[in-house]
Amino acid sequence: IIKKCQTQNPDKSQIGAHVHDIQQLKDSFQSIVFNHTLRSTNGLAHILATETLKRSETVYMVGGVPVYTERVVEAEWEREPD
Secondary structure (H helix, E strand, O other): OHHHHHOOOOOOOOOHHHHHHHHHHHOOOOOOOOOOOOHHHHHHHHHHHHHHHHHOOOOOOOOOOOHHHHHHHHHHHHHOOO
């Protein structure tokens, strides 16, 4: 997906519409970088997105994350063996 977003070539896969949107939006930035992220980070992004939608909130993460996200992370750390 990262490679597809970095190119200007049209994408005909199932996610082609999303890639096209990203390719269009990236031209409005002076600088943009696409990086791979760990699955655990994606999990936190998923929690943040789903909880924000459930609460019908708008969240700006300046200087931290919402409290409910911190609680979920702490609970997951407690469940993981050392």
